[in-house]
Amino acid sequence: MKTSIATVSIPGTLRERLAAIAKAGFDGIEIFEQDFIADEGSASDIGAMIRDHGLEISLFQPFRDFEGLTGELRRRAFDRARHKFDLMAELGTNRILVCSSCHPQALGGIDRAADDFAELGAIAADYGIQVGFEALAWGRHVNDHRDAWEIVRRADHPNVGLILDSFHTLARRIEPNTIRRIPADKITFVQLADAPLIEMDLLYWSRHFRNMPGEGDLPVTDFLRAVAATGYDDWLSLEIFNDQFRGGRPEGLARDGHRSLVAAMDDVRRLEPGAWPNLPEIPTRVAVQGVEFVEFATRGAEAETLRDLLRSMGFAEAGRHVSKAVTLWQQADIRIVLNEETTGFADHAYTASGTGICDVGLSVASAEATTERAIALGADLFHQPVGPGEFDIPAIRSVGGSVLHFIDETSGLSAVWSVEFRGSDKGPAPDAALRRIDHLAETMSYDEMLSWSLFYTSLFDMQPSAMTDVIDPDGLVRSQAIRTPDGAARITLNGAETHRTLAGSFLAESFGGAVQHVAFTSDDIFASARRMADLGFRPLPMTDNYYRDLAARFDLGAEALQALQAHDILYDEDARGRFYQFYSRPFGGGLFFEVVQRLDGYDGYGAPNAPFRIAAQKRLMRAKGVPRR
Numbered sequence: 026m027k028t029s030i031a032t033v034s035i036p037g038t039l040r041e042r043l044a045a046i047a048k049a050g051f052d053g054i055e056i057f058e059q060d061f062i063a064d065e066g067s068a069s070d071i072g073a074m075i076r077d078h079g080l081e082i083s084l085f086q087p088f089r090d091f092e093g094l095t096g097e098l099r100r101r102a103f104d105r106a107r108h109k110f111d112l113m114a115e116l117g118t119n120r121i122l123v124c125s126s127c128h129p130q131a132l133g134g135i136d137r138a139a140d141d142f143a144e145l146g147a148i149a150a151d152y153g154i155q156v157g158f159e160a161l162a163w164g165r166h167v168n169d170h171r172d173a174w175e176i177v178r179r180a181d182h183p184n185v186g187l188i189l190d191s192f193h194t195l196a197r198r199i200e201p202n203t204i205r206r207i208p209a210d211k212i213t214f215v216q217l218a219d220a221p222l223i224e225m226d227l228l229y230w231s232r233h234f235r236n237m238p239g240e241g242d243l244p245v246t247d248f249l250r251a252v253a254a255t256g257y258d259d260w261l262s263l264e265i266f267n268d269q270f271r272g273g274r275p276e277g278l279a280r281d282g283h284r285s286l287v288a289a290m291d292d293v294r295r296l297e298p299g300a301w302p303n304l305p306e307i308p309t310r311v312a313v314q315g316v317e318f319v320e321f322a323t324r325g326a327e328a329e330t331l332r333d334l335l336r337s338m339g340f341a342e343a344g345r346h347v348s349k350a351v352t353l354w355q356q357a358d359i360r361i362v363l364n365e366e367t368t369g370f371a372d373h374a375y376t377a378s379g380t381g382i383c384d385v386g387l388s389v390a391s392a393e394a395t396t397e398r399a400i401a402l403g404a405d406l407f408h409q410p411v412g413p414g415e416f417d418i419p420a421i422r423s424v425g426g427s428v429l430h431f432i433d434e435t436s437g438l439s440a441v442w443s444v445e446f447r448g449s450d451k452g453p454a455p456d457a458a459l460r461r462i463d464h465l466a467e468t469m470s471y472d473e474m475l476s477w478s479l480f481y482t483s484l485f486d487m488q489p490s491a492m493t494d495v496i497d498p499d500g501l502v503r504s505q506a507i508r509t510p511d512g513a514a515r516i517t518l519n520g521a522e523t524h525r526t527l528a529g530s531f532l533a534e535s536f537g538g539a540v541q542h543v544a545f546t547s548d549d550i551f552a553s554a555r556r557m558a559d560l561g562f563r564p565l566p567m568t569d570n571y572y573r574d575l576a577a578r579f580d581l582g583a584e585a586l587q588a589l590q591a592h593d594i595l596y597d598e599d600a601r602g603r604f605y606q607f608y609s610r611p612f613g614g615g616l617f618f619e620v621v622q623r624l625d626g627y628d629g630y631g632a633p634n635a636p637f638r639i640a641a642q643k644r645l646m647r648a649k650g651v652p653r654r
């Protein structure tokens with residue numbers, strides 16, 4: 026098995042793409058004729074440049090409108106092929122993709138096409154070239170890999186094989202297991218792409234909306250399993266046409282591509298024993314048990330404000346770091362670390378964007394296995410010097426350059442709290458029945474959502490749920506929830522398209538995204554609200570109109586409605602259960618806390634309430650301003 030990616034999948038000049046593709050760890054590239062023509066170098070120079078980057082040219086493509094022609098048109102198609110074969114010799118590649126014809130004068134007929142390919146095979150043999158035939162989902166006569174395979178079978182030439190592309194097969198909902206019967210030595214090349222399920226014209230869908238395996242909704246794993254079952258162990262190549270990616274960063278996209286390919290191959294290897302024998306062993310997706318801590322970088326008056334807010338929510342200072350200006354605030358299993366150091370990573374984070382969450386710790390089954398899988402998936406390890414007696418907790422870079430730590434019990438890392446922190450003697454904790462972190466909400470640019478969703482779902486045993494739209498009065502925010510199968514760890518990714526939305530203005534200040542809010546689970550949300558009111562907590566005020574609407578939408582009863590309104594608690598239901606939530610007022614440039622209670626397996630996040638929550642937050646921020654420092 027060798028990994029490859031098509032030049033169309035990555036933006037930039039050819040040189041920029043090659044550098045990014047090589048750095049991400051691919052073995053080769055598919056060269057798109059368009060990208061070759063656009064470059065000023067000669068074919069042999071370009072071939073040399075590609076090899077200088079340590080890459081092979083896995084495939085030259087596409088060769089269009091070949092089969093089914095007659096007379097002069099047919100003769101010209103063969104001439105064109107000879108031209109391309111000459112060019113391929115100069116580039117230094119021996120595989121070409123012929124996609125099924127869309128030519129208005131192309132005739133159908135399996136035998137006619139088979140004759141064309143048998144003749145092309147004979148010419149290709151003189152050049153030492155392998156011809157692969159791919160059924161485009163919108164091909165004029167051939168649009169199904171089963172027909173393309175029958176043509177290849179009948180052409181019966183050693184230089185003619187089949188090219189499989191997951192998009193064309195899966196977009197037409199063709200059963201991928203039909204691939205299992207094809208002999209591996211007749212498969213010339215395999216291309217992979219995913220896509221979100223959208224009802225639209227196949228060609229338009231393919232050319233604009235493909236994405237990396239695991240980023241979309243197509244059963245790419247089933248497709249790849251069927252390919253592996255044939256015994257095929259040659260090139261696996263990403264071919265991603267995506268409008269959003271065209272404006273992206275070459276390095277990030279190449280890294281995501283390689284990550285998606287490694288994760289897909291690893292998944293398939295676990296399902297089809299014997300698949301990809303030379304793929305290095307890596308630990309399986311990591312089980313996340315919950316959020317172990319969130320750490321704020323903060324300072325001075327902002328730190329005071331944050332401490333007051335935490336106290337009013339029932340948190341107490343539970344420990345002070347033995348050597349650093351770092352305190353631990355705790356309530357049941359919720360740990361909030363306030364880092365006021367003036368050197369190191371938290372200091373950098375504070376200097377860049379003021380008070381904010383610079384670090385998240387996840388509780389995992391094995392921190393070592395997590396790190397190993399993260400490295401195999403191309404994550405950036407994070408390290409900063411640790412003092413004597415301090416724990417060296419493994420970590421990687423996450424959203425917006427923040428840090429993600431992995432803590433486990435097996436290797437003793439979870440003892441960090443008792444070893445590095447000295448208990449504070451601040452009297453009994455107030456406690457407001459908050460028990461654990463329900464979810465973290467990360468705000469990012471809309472363009473980065475797929476990348477971070479892939480980050481979490483390829484590294485951890487976490488699945489995405491359907492994308493929802495959140496209407497901010499000043500623009501749309503898309504929200505994608507990701508969670509572990511048992512819901513113990515939940516992260517929502519919120520993608521802002523403009524800086525005028527609440528998420529967008531937070532994003533503008535946090536440079537590249539960050540956790541914007543943390544939601545805590547309450548055992549009894551009314552008890553929490555009452556206790557917090559006693560402690561001086563002031564919830565985000567909701568309007569009368571909101572409660573009148575609730576009365577209309579749900580059968581709650583006057584008393585229950587009054588109780589909700591008395592504490593500014595919002596309400597939602599799904600098919601399974603009920604949901605209660607209330608919010609803090611925003612602080613530190615748009616950060617906030619949330620308190621939730623899920624009943625009977627409610628699995629959402631109160632999305633129908635989001636527009637009213639956002640409007641309330643904006644009203645407050647407009648009235649008072651939320652100065653950062």
Ligand SMILES: O=C(O)c1ccc(O)c(O)c1
Binds near residue numbers: 124161216232
């Ligand atoms: O959109 C196209 O024309 C096109 C070309 C070549 C391919 O391999 C493909 O999958 C699609």
Ligand SMILES: [Mg+2]
Binds near residue numbers: 159216
């Ligand atoms: Mg293709």
